[in-house]
Amino acid sequence: MGRELFKTVYPKILPFWDGLPEHDREFLCQHSAVATYPKGKTLHDGNECSGVIFVRTGSLRVYILSESGKDVTLYRLHAGDMCMLSASCVLQSITFDVFIDAEQESQCYILSGPAFLAVSERNPQVKIFALETAVSRFSDVMWVMQQILFMGVDKRLAIFLSDEAARTGCETVTLTHEQIAKYIGSAREVVSRMLKYFANEGIVRVSRKDVTILDKKRLRDLTL
Numbered sequence: 001m002g003r004e005l006f007k008t009v010y011p012k013i014l015p016f017w018d019g020l021p022e023h024d025r026e027f028l029c030q031h032s033a034v035a036t037y038p039k040g041k042t043l044h045d046g047n048e049c050s051g052v053i054f055v056r057t058g059s060l061r062v063y064i065l066s067e068s069g070k071d072v073t074l075y076r077l078h079a080g081d082m083c084m085l086s087a088s089c090v091l092q093s094i095t096f097d098v099f100i101d102a103e104q105e106s107q108c109y110i111l112s113g114p115a116f117l118a119v120s121e122r123n124p125q126v127k128i129f130a131l132e133t134a135v136s137r138f139s140d141v142m143w144v145m146q147q148i149l150f151m152g153v154d155k156r157l158a159i160f161l162s163d164e165a166a167r168t169g170c171e172t173v174t175l176t177h178e179q180i181a182k183y184i185g186s187a188r189e190v191v192s193r194m195l196k197y198f199a200n201e202g203i204v205r206v207s208r209k210d211v212t213i214l215d216k217k218r219l220r221d222l223t224l
Helices: 002-013 022-030 113-122 124-150 153-168 177-184 188-200 216-223
Strands: 032-037 042-044 052-057 059-065 071-078 099-102 106-111 204-206 211-213
Touching: 002 022, 002 032, 022 032, 022 113, 052 059, 052 071, 059 106, 059 177, 071 124, 071 177, 106 113, 113 124, 124 153, 153 177, 153 188, 153 211, 153 216, 177 188, 188 204
Parallel strands: none
Antiparallel strands: 032 106, 042 099, 052 106, 059 071, 059 099, 204 211
16 A cells, blocks of 8 residues: 555655666665654654654744754745755765754655665766756855844744745644744844834734734835
8 A cells, every 4th residue: 555655645745756767666665664753752863863754734944053052944844845965874964963853743645865876876867966966055054044144033034934824825824933043043032122122003803822014014114
């Protein structure tokens, strides 16, 4: 049943699938699994080759962790997204550790890292796909670093709220101040003060568990 599932799924999400020999397709299906992770569960702690992760439902947070325990969110993964950085054995030139947590209950397809590596060694198009996927994510990482290094908290917060509302199609962002702080690389106290300022200006309405955007134009103006 498992192998039949992946024979149906992989042609839709792996652009190189049709070009693989039949025995390699079978090999990848044999080394794939479906896993469901509860909210808060760590999928990858940076110390092992967890494999290539495809998000079917839910959402994941990919982040780095300092020696002092401070974390910085690199990007988030939602339904339909894929993560290659969890397969360190495939991308051996990556020397930093990333961590991945489930933001909410999530069901994922997990393709074994060693199996993916073996197939990529035999099929150059698979290795090219892995590198291109990683490079596209590094663009997200560089954008995060640019925000943290060169933008004020007010602008980062405005960008995050605008992007999140656009992604969900809802003017209410259902996240706590602590979660928002993790996503924009700041402290909860700083985010709370900035949200209070936004609220006093009539841009948002704030509660403990969500933020409702009241004035989209003024919020957008803060992102410029």
